[in-house]
Amino acid sequence: MTEANYRGRFAPTPSGEMHVGNARTALIAWLDARSRGGTFVLRMEDIDGPRCKPHFYDLILEDLRWLGIDWDEGPDVGGPYGPYVQSLRLADYDEALKRLEARGLLYPCYCSRAELLAVASAPHGLASEGPAYPGTCRHLTDEERRERERKKSPSLRFRLPDRAVAFEDGAAGPQRFAPGAGGDFVVRRADGIVSYQLAVVVDDAAMAITDVVRGADLLDSTPRQLFLFEALGLNAPRYAHVPLLCGPDGKRLAKRHGALSIRALRERGVRPEQVVGAIAAVSGLHDRPEPIAARELIAGFRLEKVPKEPVVVDEAWIAGLTGG
Numbered sequence: 361m362t363e364a365n366y367r368g369r370f371a372p373t374p375s376g377e378m379h380v381g382n383a384r385t386a387l388i389a390w391l392d393a394r395s396r397g398g399t400f401v402l403r404m405e406d407i408d409g410p411r412c413k414p415h416f417y418d419l420i421l422e423d424l425r426w427l428g429i430d431w432d433e434g435p436d437v438g439g440p441y442g443p444y445v446q447s448l449r450l451a452d453y454d455e456a457l458k459r460l461e462a463r464g465l466l467y468p469c470y471c472s473r474a475e476l477l478a479v480a481s482a483p484h485g486l487a488s489e490g491p492a493y494p495g496t497c498r499h500l501t502d503e504e505r506r507e508r509e510r511k512k513s514p515s516l517r518f519r520l521p522d523r524a525v526a527f528e529d530g531a532a533g534p535q536r537f538a539p540g541a542g543g544d545f546v547v548r549r550a551d552g553i554v555s556y557q558l559a560v561v562v563d564d565a566a567m568a569i570t571d572v573v574r575g576a577d578l579l580d581s582t583p584r585q586l587f588l589f590e591a592l593g594l595n596a597p598r599y600a601h602v603p604l605l606c607g608p609d610g611k612r613l614a615k616r617h618g619a620l621s622i623r624a625l626r627e628r629g630v631r632p633e634q635v636v637g638a639i640a641a642v643s644g645l646h647d648r649p650e651p652i653a654a655r656e657l658i659a660g661f662r663l664e665k666v667p668k669e670p671v672v673v674d675e676a677w678i679a680g681l682t683g684g
């Protein structure tokens with residue numbers, strides 16, 4: 361199948377070393393783009409300055425190349441929709457904030473972290489975030505705002521429309537989120553940093569992304585992003601959220617499960633084909649747990665082959681990969 365208009369992307373945050381779990385998401389997003397004859401974009405999501413380090417940024421590019429994943433547009437190769445680095449796109453986010461502001465969709469929020477934690481008994485928010493924002497600052501009078509402004513600089517929240525959101529997810533199937541799920545969310549933090557939700561929407565639209573393939577941990581961000589696309593008058597892409605790789609304890613694969621950063625594996629002398637083969641075998645993309653080059657998986661790839669449930673890997677799988 362060839363879809364020349366398909367534009368997919370991988371959008372890592374350079375706040376740590378790339379892990380087997382992120383590598384798997386990158387591989388699946390890349391295979392989806394390549395198997396459909398589309399364009400693959402790499403975008404560096406380094407907007408949260410203090411957490412992101414140039415060292416990780418370089419390492420991610422190196423690790424991806426080592427794995428055999430390439431991109432048609434990206435920070436190092438450029439392209440028609442650049443720059444492909446969020447810290448260089450701040451003016452676009454400001455412009456989007458102004459448009460939302462002009463439509464009366466934002467309001468300043470003065471709640472402190474402690475105040476927000478104190479509402480922990482409030483109705484559930486998004487799985488990824490804990491309690492929903494209860495709307496404390498939604499209805500402040502101008503006078504109350506002036507009063508609070510003296511003590512604290514505010515974050516800006518987006519007023520969530522009081523409507524349910526439904527969409528068809530290419531991996532997770534039909535999705536429906538109740539009205540107000542997660543509550544009004546932050547689009548600009550009190551320290552001035554624009555939120556992931558806003559930046560990702562502005563960039564996916566500006567880079568003409570048609571298909572987002574990413575980890576299931578971001579599934580419940582999608583309704584927020586769909587509301588932002590709508591409020592900004594932008595076209596939303598199709599989404600497919602692939603279940604995560606979990607360690608033997610059933611929790612998302614992480615550092616505690618061993619030396620599973622791609623850098624650590626490379627340093628141990630593990631070959632990229634071994635990593636790709638191990639990932640592919642537990643992801644329904646390769647019928648034997650044998651080494652294989654990423655490009656050899658393109659012809660047989662279909663997103664439907666990826667399991668719908670989180671994939672739990674055992675100690676033997678980890679040991680096989682790390683040689684430990």
Ligand code: GLU
Nearest residue numbers: 371372373405560574578
């Ligand atoms: N930068 C995000 C992350 O690394 C991913 C964003 C996305 O794929 O929408 O978790």
